[in-house]
Every structure is written in structure tokens, then in C-alpha cells.
Amino acid sequence: MSQYLTLGKFSFGLGDRFGQQGRAQLQACVQAMALGAEVIPVWNKSNREHTFIGTEPSSLRAEADAAVKALGWNKSYHVDADHIRLETVDRFIAPSDFFTIDVADSIGQPAATADVNSFVDRHPELTGTVTIPHLAQSFSLTRVEVERVANQFLFAVQDAGKIYRHIAQAKGVANFVTEISLDETDRPQTPPELLIILAALADEAIPLQTIAPKFTGRFNKGVDYVGDVQQFEKEFNDDLAVIAFAIRQYGLPPTLKLSVHSGSDKFSLYEPMRRALANFGAGVHLKTAGTTWLEELIGLAEAGGDGLELTKEIYADASGHVDEFCAPYASVIDIDKKKLPPASIVNGWSSTQFTDALRHDPANPAFNPSFRQLLHVSFKVAAKKGDRYLNALKKHEAIIARNVTENLFERHLKPLLLGK
Numbered sequence: 001m002s003q004y005l006t007l008g009k010f011s012f013g014l015g016d017r018f019g020q021q022g023r024a025q026l027q028a029c030v031q032a033m034a035l036g037a038e039v040i041p042v043w044n045k046s047n048r049e050h051t052f053i054g055t056e057p058s059s060l061r062a063e064a065d066a067a068v069k070a071l072g073w074n075k076s077y078h079v080d081a082d083h084i085r086l087e088t089v090d091r092f093i094a095p096s097d098f099f100t101i102d103v104a105d106s107i108g109q110p111a112a113t114a115d116v117n118s119f120v121d122r123h124p125e126l127t128g129t130v131t132i133p134h135l136a137q138s139f140s141l142t143r144v145e146v147e148r149v150a151n152q153f154l155f156a157v158q159d160a161g162k163i164y165r166h167i168a169q170a171k172g173v174a175n176f177v178t179e180i181s182l183d184e185t186d187r188p189q190t191p192p193e194l195l196i197i198l199a200a201l202a203d204e205a206i207p208l209q210t211i212a213p214k215f216t217g218r219f220n221k222g223v224d225y226v227g228d229v230q231q232f233e234k235e236f237n238d239d240l241a242v243i244a245f246a247i248r249q250y251g252l253p254p255t256l257k258l259s260v261h262s263g264s265d266k267f268s269l270y271e272p273m274r275r276a277l278a279n280f281g282a283g284v285h286l287k288t289a290g291t292t293w294l295e296e297l298i299g300l301a302e303a304g305g306d307g308l309e310l311t312k313e314i315y316a317d318a319s320g321h322v323d324e325f326c327a328p329y330a331s332v333i334d335i336d337k338k339k340l341p342p343a344s345i346v347n348g349w350s351s352t353q354f355t356d357a358l359r360h361d362p363a364n365p366a367f368n369p370s371f372r373q374l375l376h377v378s379f380k381v382a383a384k385k386g387d388r389y390l391n392a393l394k395k396h397e398a399i400i401a402r403n404v405t406e407n408l409f410e411r412h413l414k415p416l417l418l419g420k
């Protein structure tokens with residue numbers, strides 16, 4: 001596992017659906033740096049997003065390079081092929097230097113019996129009582145239980161190995177960061193499961209930099225965490241303990257850390273995360289995406305005139321297609337249809353009424369999470385407007401950039417890295 005590319009201790013995933021906010025996003029990292037918090041920007045875009053918007057992965061590389069040049073950023077930065085698989089990775093290989101290998105769909109598919117047996121034979125340390133420093137409880141597994149967990153995850157890990165080697169062969173091991181994502185599955189992984197997954201990933205000789213497990217609770221798009229914050233904090237600490245242990249036990253890269261997907265707007269989690277990371281001296285990767293597109297809408301609405309008109313048009317179209325737009329995101333949004341204002345009302349709103357409803361400020365009584373989530377999943381409406389939308393972004397660039405930077409810096413990086 002030598003010579004692989006490593007990721008900085010704290011890194012921040014910047015998704016930008018329309019590719020216009022790279023500089024404004026990077027500016028948030030510049031501001032964090034000025035306060036002493038070094039955070040490495042990673043521009044991420046999934047195959048699904050590229051397909052919806054009609055962009056190519058090379059456009060993300062061009063955006064990142066241009067932003068870095070414009071702001072004179074002299075730390076490292078990366079371009080993440082987010083949620084790729086063997087079928088989708090090829091067009092990402094040249095422009096990307098960070099690959100999020102998504103194996104969630106392979107979880108639960110049984111591995112070959114001989115492979116499961118040799119995994120369990122190779123890892124006698126997993127059978128019996130396993131004591132991990134700082135884990136809330138030690139656990140004890142029988143050989144049959146280790147086999148059962150291996151059956152659940154070994155095939156997915158082998159799948160990850162295949163995709164990793166495909167990229168490594170094409171690109172060279174030294175030229176990219178590897179993340180494995182397990183988040184788009186139906187239940188959180190337990191500490192013994194995470195340990196077994198990491199043991200298997202080490203066997204595949206994947207120089208893993210980040211792993212995205214599934215956490216407890218709901219990580220809805222663009223709104224705060226819904227779930228038991230204390231339980232999340234316990235699981236997050238447990239995951240950190242397991243990772244620290246697995247790094248030593250299995251020789252995984254010392255830079256291995258957690259990645260939190262759908263990480264934007266999870267205001268109630270940043271303080272517990274910050275506490276846990278400080279306890280372990282650990283870093284983290286936090287991915288955001290759609291929160292920036294919503295700041296584009298906020299900026300357009302704030303601009304008034306044709307900008308506000310355009311946001312109203314987008315909402316009117318979205319509110320006519322609620323079921324259609326929400327269907328692909330059913331597990332990551334919670335919209336109360338009764339709370340969606342009719343388009344005829346919104347059409348009469350002022351700039352302030354529109355931005356108060358949309359901006360993620362839980363202290364503002366006019367903030368409407370259903371309105372925000374519907375717009376979050378309605379970026380296809382803006383994509384359909386083509387140049388008209390892009391030209392509006394250019395025309396109102398200054399006001400939008402201010403909102404994009406402020407959102408990422410004040411509401412995300414500051415509470416996560418520096419505390420309020």
C-alpha cells in the first residue's frame with residue numbers, strides 16, 4: 001500500500017450542481033484558514049448529478065482549477081468522482097483524483113463460501129472478545145457470527161477491490177484518494193461490522209483514506225438532522241474508536257477517517273462531531289452539495305426583479321411536480337405537502353418573504369423546511385432553463401457569491417471546526 005495519495009486531516013466536500021460557484025465556495029475555506037482552521041476543498045459531483053444536469057466530469061476539474069488559480073489557493077485540493085461504480089467510472093478517471101467507490105448495492109450479496117472461510121481463518125482475532133480502546137462496550141463474536149457478517153459484506157468489499165484496482169491501473173496508485181461509501185443502505189453498521197469491513201478492505205490492499213458508513217437517523221437533503229442526537233454521538237465516537245483500532249491492527253493508512261455524506265445543514269450534529277473529533281485527535285471529511293444550489297436561489301431572490309421572478313417560476317414549476325421530483329429522493333426528504341405554499345401565493349412574495357422561507361435559519365419563524373426541501377430536489381427545473389438560468393447567475397454573481405460563501409463558512413465550517 002505504498003505511495004498512495006493522502007487526504008488532509010480536515011476536508012470539505014463542495015458540490016456545485018451548475019458549476020458556477022467554485023470561487024465562492026473556495027472563499028469559505030480561505031476564511032477558515034484565516035482563522036487557523038486548515039480545510040482541504042474537494043469538489044464532488046456524482047454520476048447521477050452529471051446525468052441530470054447534462055455535464056461531463058471534466059467540467060468539475062476545470063471549475064476547481066479555475067477557482068484555485070483565481071484565489072491563489074496554495075494547499076492541496078481534489079476533484080471527487082462521487083458514488084461511482086465499475087460501470088460509471090471510466091469518464092471520471094482522467095479529470096478526478098478522488099474516487100468515492102459506492103458498494104452499497106453489493107451489501108448482502110453472498111461471497112463465495114471458500115472466500116468467507118478463508119477470511120475467517122485469516123482473522124482469528126475477530127472471534128472471541130474484542131476489546132477496542134474507547135469503544136463504549138467490548139464485544140464478543142463466535143466464528144458463526146463472524147461468518148454471518150463476512151457474508152453480508154465480503155462481496156461488497158471484493159467489489160470495491162475490483163473498482164479500486166481498475167482505477168489504480170488506469171491512473172497510477174500515487175495519483176488518487178480512495179473513499180468507500182456504504183451510506184446508501186437501509187441500516188447503520190455496528191462496530192463489529194465496521195471492524196470486519198475494515199479488516200476485509202485491508203486484505204484487498206485498498207489504501208483507504210475515507211469511509212462513509214451509514215449513521216443512525218435521517219440525513220435529509222438540505223435540512224437539519226432528524227433523529228436522536230445522543231445516539232448519533234455515541235455511534236460517531238464508536239466509529240472513531242473502531243477506525244483508530246483498525247489502522248493499527250490492519251496497517252490501514254494512518255490518515256484514514258470518516259466521511260459524512262449529506263453533511264450540509266446538519267447543524268445539531270456539528271458540535272457533537274467536533275467534540276468527538278477533538279477527543280480522538282481525528283479528522284473528518286464532510287460532503288455537501290445541494291446547499292450551494294439553494295444559495296443560488298436565495299441570491300437570485302435577494303436580487304429582486306428578474307432574479308426574484310426566476311425563482312418564483314422555478315417554484316411554480318416544482319410545486320406542480322411534487323410527487324415526480326420527490327420520488328427519487330423518497331428516503332432522504334420529508335416534505336409536509338400541507339406546508340407547501342401555493343404558487344399563486346408565492347408569486348406575490350417580496351424578496352424577503354422568499355429568502356426567509358428558504359434560508360436555513362431555524363430561528364426564523366418564517367423558515368419553511370418543506371419549501372426548502374422541495375426546491376432542493378427541483379434543480380432539474382433550473383437545468384431545463386439552460387442559458388437563461390446560467391445568465392441570471394452571472395448577472396447576479398456578487399450577491400449569490402456572498403450567500404454561498406457565508407452559508408458554507410458561517411453555518412458549516414465555523415461550527416464544525418472552530419465551535420460557535
Ligand SMILES: [Zn+2]
Pocket residue numbers: 083181183184261262
Ligand atoms: Zn453519499
